[in-house]
Amino acid sequence: MNEPFQPAGEGLRTRLFQIIFESDTPLAKGFDIVLILMILASVLVVMLDTVEQFGTAYGTWFYWIEWGFTLAFTLELAIRIYILDKPLRYFRSFYGVIDIVAILPTWLMLLIPGAQTLVIVRLLRVLRIFRVLRLMQFVGEGRLLVEALKNSWHQIFLFLFTVFLMVTLFAALVYMIEPAEAGFTSIPISVYWAIVTLTTVGYGDIVPVTPLGQAISTLVMLIGYSIIAVPTGVFSAEVIRSIRSDRYSxxxxxxxxxxxxxxxxxxxxxxxxxxxxxxxxxxxxxxxx
Structure with missing residues (x-):
């Protein structure tokens, strides 16, 4: 078996395990397809519910449809717990955490009633859109991407830490040079400018007005073009290494x-x-x- 999990017993549990955790039978493939369609439909409901005209007209329908999806995903999670010999290992896995996140916000909304918690309720509703991450377990290449992220997180962390140091340095320098009238009223605001400039996004809401500040902006943009490919190269190398390790001996x-x-x-x-x-x-x- 490709999965690092085993059924808790023979008979019904083994049969359910083959349907839910494997995909080499027509019934198992049908289960995966139905689950994918349910995930996509639930994410679509969450997205439409944030549109004011749809939320006003069909808010009640969205509410009950969402509860239907939540109950279905909760039942699925309960079955997974029932059939596994070591369910705690599944809860510690990436997909186990995603399964919990997929149903937890709707259940938590029962514990957070009242209009004064509107912001929290809105956050919990939006969190349900992370169900789309569950689709990764149905894509063979999804495992390669997760493995590549695990193998390259040291290099990516070092890269991000270096970028953080550069952003802080340039932000402090521009804050010292530029007048407050130009929008550089604090170092955090200058950090925002440095990040926007380093990533070459360039919103234009905060722009240096002094020649020295503009020269620093040019330098930051050139550095951004130079280093923006670093994490992409590291991640791509790990993906290629994972593919080769699966294919080659x-x-x-x-x-x-x-x-x-x-x-x-x-x-x-x-x-x-x-x-x-x-x-x-x-x-x-x-x-x-």
Whole structure:
């Protein structure tokens, strides 16, 4: 099994496990398709509910439809807990957390009634849109992306920390140079300007007016163009490495030493030597004892 989970017992639990956690049977594929459609429909309901004209006209319908989705996803999560031998491991996994986030906001709204909590209720409603993250578990490449993020988070963190230092330095420098009339009334505002400039977005709501400030802006923009590809390159390299690790084996050829063969390869692509040292070469000549 590709999943790191096991059913809690034989019989019904094993059958449900094959339907929910696997996708190599028509019934399992049908379950995945239905679940994907429900996730997309629930996200669409959340998005339409934020549109004033739709929320006013169909708010009651959206409310009950949302509760229908929440009950369905809650039942699904309960079944997952029932069939797994170690449900706590699932709760600690990425998709387990997403499953909880998918249903938690609607249930929490029952505990936060009243108009005075309108902002919190709105936040909880919007959080339900994160159900779209559940779609990653139905895409084979989604695992590669998560694995690549895990493997490259040290480099990305170092990159972001370096950017933070540069942004703070340039923000303090421009705050010291530019007059308050230009909009640089505080260092946090200057940090906002530095981030917008470094990412080459350039909203134009805060613009340096002094020659030195404009020169610094030019430098920041050039630096932004220079470093914006760094995290993309790091992440892309990890994705490629993950793909290669899934496709290729590190086993060295006993004949020439070449170690970049596909997982299912039986002969060396360089010299044609039989690679599986644990089994006898099928074309080996028979020897008389």
């Amino acid at each position: 590190d086993q060295a050829c006993p004949g020439c030493g070449h170690d970049r063969h596909e997982q299912r390869a039986r002969y060396c692509m360089k010299c044609g030597t039989w690679l599986d040292e644990e089994t006898q070469y099928p074309n080996a000549p028979e020897t008389d004892d």
